[in-house]
Amino acid sequence: MLDIKLIRSNPEIVQQGLESRSGQYDLTNFYGQEEKKRAVQGQVEQLQARRNEISKEIGQRKGSGEDAADLFAEMKELGPKLKVLEAEFKNQEQAVEAVLAGLPNLPHKDVPKGADESGNVELRRWPTQGDPAKLAFAAKNHWEIGEDLNILDFDAGASIAGARFTVLRGAGARLSRALINFMLDLHTGEHGYTEVMPPLLANQKTLYGTGQLPKFAEDLFAAKDDPLYMIPTAEVPLTNLVGDKILAEEELPMKMTAWTTCFRREAGAAGKDTRGLIRQHQFDKVELVWITKPEDSHEALEQLTANAEEVLKRLELPYRAVSLCTGDLGFAAVKTYDLEVWLPGQNCYREISSCSNTEAFQARRMKARFRRNGAKKPEMVHTLNGSGLAVGRTLVAILENYQQADGSVAIPEVLKPYMGGITAISK
RNA sequence: GGAUGGGUGGCCGAGUGGUCGAAGGCAGCGGUCUUGAAAACCGCCGACUCGCAAGGGUCCGUGGGUUCGAAUCCCACCCCAUCCGCCA
Numbered sequence: 001m002l003d004i005k006l007i008r009s010n011p012e013i014v015q016q017g018l019e020s021r022s023g024q025y026d027l028t029n030f031y032g033q034e035e036k037k038r039a040v041q042g043q044v045e046q047l048q049a050r051r052n053e054i055s056k057e058i059g060q061r062k063g064s065g066e067d068a069a070d071l072f073a074e075m076k077e078l079g080p081k082l083k084v085l086e087a088e089f090k091n092q093e094q095a096v097e098a099v100l101a102g103l104p105n106l107p108h109k110d111v112p113k114g115a116d117e118s119g120n121v122e123l124r125r126w127p128t129q130g131d132p133a134k135l136a137f138a139a140k141n142h143w144e145i146g147e148d149l150n151i152l153d154f155d156a157g158a159s160i161a162g163a164r165f166t167v168l169r170g171a172g173a174r175l176s177r178a179l180i181n182f183m184l185d186l187h188t189g190e191h192g193y194t195e196v197m198p199p200l201l202a203n204q205k206t207l208y209g210t211g212q213l214p215k216f217a218e219d220l221f222a223a224k225d226d227p228l229y230m231i232p233t234a235e236v237p238l239t240n241l242v243g244d245k246i247l248a249e250e251e252l253p254m255k256m257t258a259w260t261t262c263f264r265r266e267a268g269a270a271g272k273d274t275r276g277l278i279r280q281h282q283f284d285k286v287e288l289v290w291i292t293k294p295e296d297s298h299e300a301l302e303q304l305t306a307n308a309e310e311v312l313k314r315l316e317l318p319y320r321a322v323s324l325c326t327g328d329l330g331f332a333a334v335k336t337y338d339l340e341v342w343l344p345g346q347n348c349y350r351e352i353s354s355c356s357n358t359e360a361f362q363a364r365r366m367k368a369r370f371r372r373n374g375a376k377k378p379e380m381v382h383t384l385n386g387s388g389l390a391v392g393r394t395l396v397a398i399l400e401n402y403q404q405a406d407g408s409v410a411i412p413e414v415l416k417p418y419m420g421g422i423t424a425i426s427k
Numbered sequence: 428g429g430a431u432g433g434g435u436g437g438c439c440g441a442g443u444g445g446u447c448g449a450a451g452g453c454a455g456c457g458g459u460c461u462u463g464a465a466a467a468c469c470g471c472c473g474a475c476u477c478g479c480a481a482g483g484g485u486c487c488g489u490g491g492g493u494u495c496g497a498a499u500c501c502c503a504c505c506c507c508a509u510c511c512g513c514c515a
Contacts, residue, residue: 038477041476042478042483045485048484052483055445055495055496056445057446058445058496059496060445063445079495079496245437248437371437371455376456376472377474
């Protein structure tokens with residue numbers, strides 16, 4: 001949610017920010033509505049003030065046994081008027097709120113301008129020297145590798161649930177679990193995150209808080225008989241943990257990590273990445289969330305991203321970091337870094353982590369605040385989130401980068417302790 | 428799912444129709460005292476919102492209703508606790 005005061009005081013800045021994104025946003029009507037809302041609010045409050053005055057006096061007169069018939073009469077007249085106006089105010093307020101809830105965040109000034117993903121800017125590569133792994137043999141796709149080794153079963157997934165669901169077997173399932181444990185151990189043990197296991201279903205208020213609702217309901221799986229949605233990312237429950245709270249200054253920054261399964265309908269992605277593990281309705285992810293003071297959030301984004309990058313480095317997977325341009329930015333973000341891992345089987349970089357600063361956008365929606373020591377007024381916190389990393393895609397990257405000429409897959413050094421002694425996956 | 432008891436300010440907790448945005452306590456802030464701290468004592472101390480300001484309005488789980496007037500009465504729903512049933 002954007003700050004209504006900013007929208008009112010700096011219409012040009014807001015309009016420009018919105019225009020730099022993909023999608024169309026016309027605020028012309030909004031200003032009229034907003035003004036009307038405040039006009040009605042003024043009338044309502046005037047009547048309410050009079051009502052309060054009368055009520056108070058009736059109380060006093062009754063206490064001293066005086067007659068209050070004249071006041072009763074006035075109230076009888078004022079009551080219905082007030083009721084009508086109050087209803088109108090409520091409508092007006094909801095209309096304004098509906099527009100506000102549908103507006104995306106404004107890009108940070110450092111974000112490169114661009115219409116779509118072609119405008120994204122590469123920031124760095126790792127390893128910094130040379131090209132990413134060129135294999136000495138023809139690289140296979142991860143789905144070929146996985147099926148040959150009998151660790152990925154796409155047919156079984158389709159049969160159990162449908163397209164974009166996959167069954168992991170044997171060393172494949174073990175590798176997924178090893179990755180989860182490795183990532184969590186790294187973030188909790190060395191990067192200072194607190195591990196959390198949240199619910200995988202969330203209510204509407206929660207999804208509104210992080211910005212999935214009301215606008216992106218079609219991207220979510222919903223429970224049939226309850227007003228609950230499967231979470232599309234752990235960002236949703238983790239960030240909402242501070243919703244409706246006033247935190248103490250010393251609680252910040254708050255750093256949380258969670259492994260969860262994530263569920264996405266991929267409604268707009270028909271025909272995209274239909275093969276393999278890249279785009280699934282269900283996947284596992286280790287998420288990183290920071291809650292910070294406003295002045296710390298941009299430095300926090302650098303650290304959060306570095307924490308995610310560290311996973312790739314330790315797994316020795318080549319990657320690059322990209323700054324998303326204004327047109328490719330997500331709804332809630334002011335700034336986003338994507339990490340893209342090298343996939344030799346597909347000869348390209350693919351997103352494996354997305355790290356965003358939403359500043360106060362989500363905080364405002366969920367009323368997440370903190371109070372500075374000695375200060376009277378609470379302030380909005382800033383919230384950040386990033387993948388550290390997407391587990392399914394990391395598994396893909398390992399299969400493709402660690403494949404051997406004989407069809408086996410070597411186990412990355414740091415994962416060996418998590419793999420029960422095996423050093424390679426072979427038939 | 429059934430029964431019972433509850434949901435009040437950062438926290439605990441009083442309040443059952445009027446002068447209640449709400450006693451009291453804790454925490455916090457300021458002060459007195461003290462070499463310093465603690466204790467004691469005094470004062471301040473909810474959030475949101477409209478307004479240049481003065482000041483106004485809203486908020487006692489949520490939504491309706493009764494009433495001149497609702498934290499207080501009625502209805503529905505949500506959540507929590509405990510017991511029973513069922514169950515990973």
